[in-house]
Structure formats: structure tokens, C-alpha cells
Amino acid sequence: MRFHFLLTNHYPFGCYRIEDIVVPIAAGLAELGHTITYGFDDDIPPWPVVNLVVENFNDPAVVDEIARRRGSDTRYCFGLLAHEDLDDRTVFAHPDYPYRRHNLERVLPLIDFGWSIIPCDYGGLAGGEKMRFLEYGYVPALRRDGVLPRDIDALFYSDLGERRLPLFNALAQRGLSVSATFGVLPDYMKLELLDRCRVVVDVRRRESVRYLTPTRLVAALHAGVAIVSEQYDTSPLARLYRYVAGTDHAQLLDMCEAVASSPKVRELGIATRELFAAETSMARNLRAAMSGTVFAGLAV
Amino acid sequence: MHFHFQLANHYFAGLYRIDDIVSPIVWGLRALGHQVTSGILPHLPSWPSAVVIQEFFDREGSAEEVLNWKLGPGPRKCLGLICTEDLNDDLVMGDPRWPRRRDSLLRILPHCDFVWTIIPGGYELHVPPERLAFIDYGYVEALRRDGLPAAQRDIDVLFYATINERRQRLYDALTRQGLRVAATRGYLPDYIRYNLMSRARLVLDVRRGDDVRFTSPSRIAAALQLGSTVVSELFDTSRLGNLYKYTEAHPFEAIERQCLALAQAPDVVERGLAARERFRSETSMARNMGEALALPVFKELAAAGAP
Known part of the structure; x- marks a missing residue:
């Protein structure tokens, strides 16, 4: 499979802040034989490429684009990588990022799957049942x-x-x-x-x-x-x-x-x-996180 | 010897832009057995350590901070400066965004124990020869990386640069030709930059303006270290033009046509790998740094028992 990290919402300097989040996952996926690419803006490949977006959508542009593509005739696959505690008000009620929580809640129903590196509870949110805890391991x-x-x-x-x-x-x-x-x-x-x-x-x-x-x-x-x-x-x-x-x-x-x-x-x-x-093994953890129906379809 | 690269004057956005300049110098010194550290914290080591700063003193007071440290009381200090720009390039030295840049540089130059310049940009008029050395970029094993196999290269042409109006015209023309084009945008971190380079069939090296006199040795060297096939704009008649030996160099007007032909060539990836082997066998960053260390101050540092 090809996993495409769509990082528009982090460009430019946020890309440095999320490096330690993204790179072990990318390296673990590569260890499993998958192809890794990165892109921005309208570089959004269709199914069967997996577009991975990393949470922080205070600016709604990426969520708007995902919603638009969901409404198009072309099929896309979107995965969400979440990395903050949903209940941490210093993050999700931060006055500098007033729309962060709202746009996270908007994107959850739009994604095919989600991985959270923090074991917080998404069960109360629409689409939250698609989120799975992803543990880090050795690569x-x-x-x-x-x-x-x-x-x-x-x-x-x-x-x-x-x-x-x-x-x-x-x-x-x-x-x-x-x-x-x-x-x-x-x-x-x-x-x-x-x-x-x-x-x-x-x-x-x-x-x-x-x-x-x-x-x-x-x-x-x-x-x-x-x-x-x-x-x-x-x-x-x-x-x-x-x-x-x-x-x-x-x-x-x-x-x-x-x-x-x-x-x-x-x-x-x-x-x-x-x-x-x-x-520990990052590859093993990722393989376990890819057990849902969407990945069965992608593999086919 | 111990070299401490003090990079606080680039904090923080500039730190991302100077990686390709600093890292080959750092690893060239390390390959010679020297201890190299880098940082942004204000405490700086005194003689016989050498403090190395890369030029860019635009923030108000940044030149004074350096001079106060160098000329202030206390033990002797050794100050080195890496200069990366053409003193006569008004696009840089006359840029209204950085009104203090040229004056600050000219104030600091007389107080440097050594000046390393990576382009022949007129520094001999301001620095005596016993304190000035030119650094050619060469191969360094520590920075070698490998791209993807040819079959997995899904980008035809990668602009290894920010995209300004001059480059955008070429970008659009290549896209119209049906090529898959991407850019590193100047700010991307290593994990994305290397991913893009490793996927590219060609890496494009085009100057930012018609008035620019010197090619970018750090850009060419960074692409060669990854075994990329580099298409260079051919214009530099200085010693930096030696680097064209390792690239496919053509005048700006011919770049579009050459990219189109090369991107479709079955041996496009092999050309880059062969160029890297020539670069490796014919050049050496360690050897070049050894030559830059021939200045008298380094003999003095060594005699002082530099760590």
C-alpha cells in the first residue's frame, strides 16, 4: 500500500514539530513494505492510496477539502493521526486555536480510520468509533x-x-x-x-x-x-x-x-x-492497527 | 581542535535553511578527527576552542553581541565566520527586509580570526589573505544517502529550492509538458526533503535571478550526496563551475527541453549514481576542510593544546 502524509495544515514550521510523531510511523510502515510519500495542498491521491492527515485543524482548509473530496465521484481513503488528549483544555480550548476542537469533531465522520497515539476516549464523538490507540515501538x-x-x-x-x-x-x-x-x-x-x-x-x-x-x-x-x-x-x-x-x-x-x-x-x-x-516493534503495532475492514479492502 | 557552531543568529526559521551549508562543513571537520558542537545557547567557549558563526546579522543588536563577546574582557576568544553570499549581490545584501545585513557583516569581518567563504564573493577586499580561506564542497561519507529504485521514482523533476517567479515559470512549463513536478520549498525538514529527493528522477538546480553570479554549491552537493541526477542551470564561470562536472548543466533556455528528455531516459537514475561516484572519488570535504585549516590561527590553536 501507499501511505501519503498530507501535511498542508502543518506547513511550514509545524512539519518540524510533528516529525517525532510522523517518522516512527512512516518507518514502521516502510518496514512492513509499504510506500511512504508526503505532500501538500491538492496533492491528494485517490483510492487505493491512504491519505494520512495529522490533527491540528484550527485552520479548516484541510477538513473542508476532505469533505469536498468525500462528495466527489472519485473514491478517496483518509486516515487521521491524533496526538493530543481530547480532554486537555490547554490544547483544545486554547484561545489561540479556537477552532481546533470543532474541526477535529468535523473530520471524524469523514475519515475511514484513525490512529491516536494517546489512549484517550473518542467514543462520545460521532465517528470516534473509528479511532484506535497506536502504541510506539522500536523501528x-x-x-x-x-x-x-x-x-x-x-x-x-x-x-x-x-x-x-x-x-x-x-x-x-x-x-x-x-x-x-x-x-x-x-x-x-x-x-x-x-x-x-x-x-x-x-x-x-x-x-x-x-x-x-x-x-x-x-x-x-x-x-x-x-x-x-x-x-x-x-x-x-x-x-x-x-x-x-x-x-x-x-x-x-x-x-x-x-x-x-x-x-x-x-x-x-x-x-x-x-x-x-x-x-516492542512499531511494525507489529502498525500491523495490529491495520486490522479493520478498510485495510482489507485496500489490500485487495 | 574543538569547533563550536553558534547558530543563534539564525533562530529559528533560518536554522532550517542553513542545514545544507553547515552539515558538510561539520562532518568534514569531524572526518578529520575534530570535535564539533553546535547550539543556540549564549554561553560560548573561549580559546583554544573556535567559535564559528554563519553570517546573517540582521536583528538589531546581533552584531554588537558578537563583537562584545569577541572584544570584551576575560580570556581570549577565537571567532570564525562562514560567509555564504556574494557581497555584490543586491538581491541579498540590498534586500530591504534585511537592512542591517551588509553593514553588520562589514563591521564584524575585521575582528574575525578566520573567515571561510563558500563563494568567491569579494571577501578578499575586506579580509587579509592570512585569515581568509575558500571552502569547496566535496563528498562526505556521513551524509551519503540512497534514493528509491528507479521503478519507484514517481516525481520527474524536483525543484530543490523555494519557488519564486523565475522558477515558477519553469515549473509551470514542465508541468504543461506532462511531467510530474514538485518542490522542496526551502523550508521542509529532512524527513520530507529526503523523501522527495529519493522519489525524484531529476533534481533541478536553477538560480533565483538572472543577476545571480554564483551557483549554489550546497544545493548541488546535497543532491549529489543522495545520488540524484542534477540538472543545473549553466551560468557560473567561477571555480564553483567545477561542480557542473557532476551535473547535467545547460543554459536556462534549454532546461525545459533537457528535463523532458532526461526524465524519460532509461538510465536517468544511473546517471546520478555514477555522478555521485565521480564526486566521491574526485572530491573530499575532509580534504577541503584540511586546506581551510591551513590558516595561521589553526596552527596557533593546535599549539595552544586545543582539545
Whole structure:
């Protein structure tokens, strides 16, 4: 099959923000033998190509276009990739994006299938029954064996903000070398930072956030970097805590310092990556997510 | 030696545009065994580390920040500048969107310990020869990537560039000829850019304006690293014209016809792979960086026990 990521609604800079969401899925699909393409605007191939759109439709243009194509004589296949907690008001009731939730609800009845990387409940929404939880797993194509000197003790693989910045500063005050990806760095800088760091620090952006960020953990795991996580998630995503050094928020600084200063930190990161590789598979997860009738029709 | 690329002056949109310029230099240095780091945070290492900045000082105060760091109190600092533009190109240096760009550059140049330029754009008038080196782009193994098999290439012509009016005319003409045309748009992240390149039968290298004097070595090198068959607009008579050896180079007027013929050629993909092998065997980014490190300041850094 051909999976076509239609990313008009993220162009240009949003394409960088969704990279860690899209790339493991694309690589997992490629591992299963599928063809991956990317496109924008009216580059919307008809059935049997699967057009995958990534949620964030504050601008309704893409949803309008999907609705228009649904009404045409040509058959199309649309899949939705969702990546936020439906109940997180800091996302779906954000005053800068007043139409985001509304257009998500509009698109659900229009899609053929949907994958959510967050295990939140879509059951109450029209079309929500088409959404399935998609877990991240190991993809051989994303494995990185960095050779750079590990000169950064702690890396915030995220933007900073009011909750992470005090931790960033406190670690620096303790004498650790600390850096951050700020959420918007291009690959050549982001991957270099990952390859240079001893520990990735994984902290939620607000107290109210219910779900961990699987993409952050998976990026660090593929790079073979040890992770120190704030542990709070009790959903199925918590299975990823098996691959981190988890603790509560109050103990994060001590845990980061201890792990980063361990002479075995590199071996820890690599051993954890091997465990992740042995126990999980993005391709397997995707195969399971493609068990619906629409995929049976596409395969034919 | 330790080179720290301080890229904060490109934050954040510009960071996406300079990948093809910075990465070959970084990996060429690493291939020589040097330690290279990059970042945007303000703390910068002192001598004997070298801080390397890529030119673009348009934000108010950005030139002053560099000069205050370089000339301020404290330990000695080593400042290097990568220059990517033709000083005489008014499309860039006279662009009203960036009114401080040229003046800021000319203020900083005298204080640089070394200047690396990737185009012969008039820097010898502002920088003494013992501090100025030209960097030719060459092959670097770390950036080698492979495209899709010929049968899976579903894009005939890919514009590896932003699309302005001059390129749009060609884009439309190629589309009218029935070719499948796409563009990298200048801002796309690697995962999309490489996907487009790996699907393309031809990668097109066309200058943005008739007055531009120099080809884009970083664009050609990026496409060659992926084994792309590159169709170049033939116009550059400087040393950069050496890169045409690895492309299908034709005058602008002939590009449409050549693209049409090449896109249908059964060996179109093999041509690019063969060009990459020639590029690999005849050029070396590491060797070129070694030549750029022949300036006196690098002997001084090495003697100072640079890490």
C-alpha cells in the first residue's frame, strides 16, 4: 500500500514539530513494505492510496477539502493521526486555536480510520468509533549509534516553559552541563544534541497533563540514551516507563544528577534500547492497527 | 581542535535553511578527527576552542553581541565566520527586509580570526589573505544517502529550492509538458526533503535571478550526496563551475527541453549514481576542510593544546 502524509495544515514550521510523531510511523510502515510519500495542498491521491492527515485543524482548509473530496465521484481513503488528549483544555480550548476542537469533531465522520497515539476516549464523538490507540515501538531504521563525545549531562528534549525552566536552571546550578531542543530545532541540531547527551530529561509541561509523551521517549530510546522521567501516567502508555529511570517530580533533580554522573550511563542507555528493541516493534503495532475492514479492502 | 557552531543568529526559521551549508562543513571537520558542537545557547567557549558563526546579522543588536563577546574582557576568544553570499549581490545584501545585513557583516569581518567563504564573493577586499580561506564542497561519507529504485521514482523533476517567479515559470512549463513536478520549498525538514529527493528522477538546480553570479554549491552537493541526477542551470564561470562536472548543466533556455528528455531516459537514475561516484572519488570535504585549516590561527590553536 501507499501511505501519503498530507501535511498542508502543518506547513511550514509545524512539519518540524510533528516529525517525532510522523517518522516512527512512516518507518514502521516502510518496514512492513509499504510506500511512504508526503505532500501538500491538492496533492491528494485517490483510492487505493491512504491519505494520512495529522490533527491540528484550527485552520479548516484541510477538513473542508476532505469533505469536498468525500462528495466527489472519485473514491478517496483518509486516515487521521491524533496526538493530543481530547480532554486537555490547554490544547483544545486554547484561545489561540479556537477552532481546533470543532474541526477535529468535523473530520471524524469523514475519515475511514484513525490512529491516536494517546489512549484517550473518542467514543462520545460521532465517528470516534473509528479511532484506535497506536502504541510506539522500536523501528530498526531509526536506530542511532552516536559516536560523538557525551559532553551534555542533561538534555531537555522539549521546549522549556514555566515548569521545566526551574529544573533546567537548578541542574545548571548543580554544575551539570544542560541543554534543550526547544521543540523547534531541525534534525541536524536535534540529533546532535541527542548524540552528545548522557541523560534525556522527560518532564510534563503542566501538572494537569495526564499522559506522557511517547514520541520523546521513543526518540531517546532509538538513540540509546538513558532517560529520567517524571512518573505520573497510569494509562497504557505507562508501559514505556519500563525503559526509563522514573521518579516523582520532587526527586527529579537528584535522579538526573545521579544517572548523569554514573560511569555506566552510556551502557545503561544502550542496554535499555536493546530491551526496547527486543520487547516492542512499531511494525507489529502498525500491523495490529491495520486490522479493520478498510485495510482489507485496500489490500485487495 | 574543538569547533563550536553558534547558530543563534539564525533562530529559528533560518536554522532550517542553513542545514545544507553547515552539515558538510561539520562532518568534514569531524572526518578529520575534530570535535564539533553546535547550539543556540549564549554561553560560548573561549580559546583554544573556535567559535564559528554563519553570517546573517540582521536583528538589531546581533552584531554588537558578537563583537562584545569577541572584544570584551576575560580570556581570549577565537571567532570564525562562514560567509555564504556574494557581497555584490543586491538581491541579498540590498534586500530591504534585511537592512542591517551588509553593514553588520562589514563591521564584524575585521575582528574575525578566520573567515571561510563558500563563494568567491569579494571577501578578499575586506579580509587579509592570512585569515581568509575558500571552502569547496566535496563528498562526505556521513551524509551519503540512497534514493528509491528507479521503478519507484514517481516525481520527474524536483525543484530543490523555494519557488519564486523565475522558477515558477519553469515549473509551470514542465508541468504543461506532462511531467510530474514538485518542490522542496526551502523550508521542509529532512524527513520530507529526503523523501522527495529519493522519489525524484531529476533534481533541478536553477538560480533565483538572472543577476545571480554564483551557483549554489550546497544545493548541488546535497543532491549529489543522495545520488540524484542534477540538472543545473549553466551560468557560473567561477571555480564553483567545477561542480557542473557532476551535473547535467545547460543554459536556462534549454532546461525545459533537457528535463523532458532526461526524465524519460532509461538510465536517468544511473546517471546520478555514477555522478555521485565521480564526486566521491574526485572530491573530499575532509580534504577541503584540511586546506581551510591551513590558516595561521589553526596552527596557533593546535599549539595552544586545543582539545
